[in-house]
Amino acid sequence: MQQCHQSGDRRGRKTPDHADFEQADGRLTLVATDLEIQLRTSVDVQMHAPGATTVNARKLADIVKSASQDAKIALRQTDGWLEIDIGTGVFRLASIEAESFPQMTIDAATQSTVSITQKNLYALIDKTQFSMAQQDVRYFLNGLLLEVKPGQMTAVATDGHRLAYAHLSDERLTENNRQVIVPRKMVSEMLKALDRDSDNEVSLAFRDNQIELLIGENYLISKLIDGKYPDYARVIPQANSKILIVSKTELKQVLQRASILSNERFSGAYFHLSPGRLMIESSNAEHESSKETMSVGYDSGNLKISFNINYLLNILAVIESEEVCMELEAPESSVLIKPVMTGDIDSKYVLMPMKL
Missing domain, CATH: 3.10.150.10 (DNA Polymerase III, subunit A, domain 2)
Known part of the structure; x- marks a missing residue:
């Protein structure tokens, strides 16, 4: 009800x-x-x-x-x-x-169906959905890409400033190549309906322009976003040479404190990196500021780069590993963020630096 x-x-x-x-x-x-x-x-x-x-x-x-x-x-x-x-x-x-009572017109023919556990589908969506765009004129970014290939399923979301990627390998996924863009509201309803801890299987049915989630006696069906999703693989950095290993818990705490005195509109912070050391600096229009230093795993040259604090906190909130790896290159280059230890779901995140 x-x-x-x-x-x-x-x-x-x-x-x-x-x-x-x-x-x-x-x-x-x-x-x-x-x-x-x-x-x-x-x-x-x-x-x-x-x-x-x-x-x-x-x-x-x-x-x-x-x-x-x-x-x-x-x-x-x-x-x-x-x-x-x-x-x-x-x-x-x-x-x-x-x-x-008006009802949706349901496409008669189901083109294909895949089965997946509730917890795995929940994880794929939860680890990526926060990066969907909101009311972007590039309408295809206002949804979540689900990509199914034999033995694997991938979820991707991006708003042009950040990208979230989650991948599951499962030999029970027998569907041939298929890409669909699921609207934001359907993504939200799927998260509400799925049990994040359940090993019970659910079915995803694909039609011409619709997707259906079947959980027991519950059928949730939605129209799809009609459009071609950008080639996400091209924007994932492959050769960033500066490696930073940092405690997720400590980094979250420092970022939360830095946000107190950051610019309310842009919520940015500088990362000052030197061997074994990270200083995070923030300031606002009233010239209030904060600087906080933490010990990290980093042995490359000095680097100063700025990020949106909220975007970083969104990423850290869905990473389960206590240690986080950040692969950097230059102040204007995107950074690749991923957990040091992975489980069934392989996730990675791309974040563009800010100009402060």
Whole structure:
């Protein structure tokens, strides 16, 4: 019920915030959509007669959540109303005929399907989604690239200033080469629906211009972004020669303190690197400043380079390894950031320096 409420959208809808309910053959099926993304889920119920109606999903979800955990909930449909009996009380919601509820047009033919564990799909998305662009005129950057090849799946996101890459090798992935760009809202809904710790498998179905995620009885389907994603491999540095090894925890703490006195608009900080030493410096328009030094693994020449603090913190938040490797080259060159120790998911991040 909560998932159906979250998948609705007010804009341009004849039935804003509503969900469609249909009882048939001992099953209750719920559908919510904004015509770009649609959720369909079914549960077993005891029913007296088939029927269908449309009600406000948010109100119904709030009513159901307020009931005790062991409550038996009964739904009764009358002319223009849906009654919800939670045992201790009866609630009466206005309803609309099911025929008025708009639904997405679903492409008939599924072109291909892949299976993947919930935790691996969650990790691929979670480690990359923060780098998606927002409302960029290059519309293909406003989504997440999913690339499937035999034995592997890759997720990529970039906004032109940073790039996030995550790769999974899994021999159970038998799909031939396919690239799709998943819209931001579908990415968000997938993260909500997936269990980050579950080894249970889910299915991803690909159609002409749609992607569908199947988790048990939950079907989440979305339109895809129509466009060609840029060649991400070309922007991943291959020959940066200056290697910095740093504690993730310590670097996060220093960056968080540096952000206090950084420019509120640009949130930048200088990295001053010398053998065995990193000094992070920030300042703002009021001429307030901070300088903090930490011991690091670095044996190359002196280097001064500046970064967006928030972008760095976003990257550190999804790296699981305690030690982080940063491969640098020059003040104007992009840096490659990756965990020192990797698990099932191989991740790496490209960050462009700032001009302060």
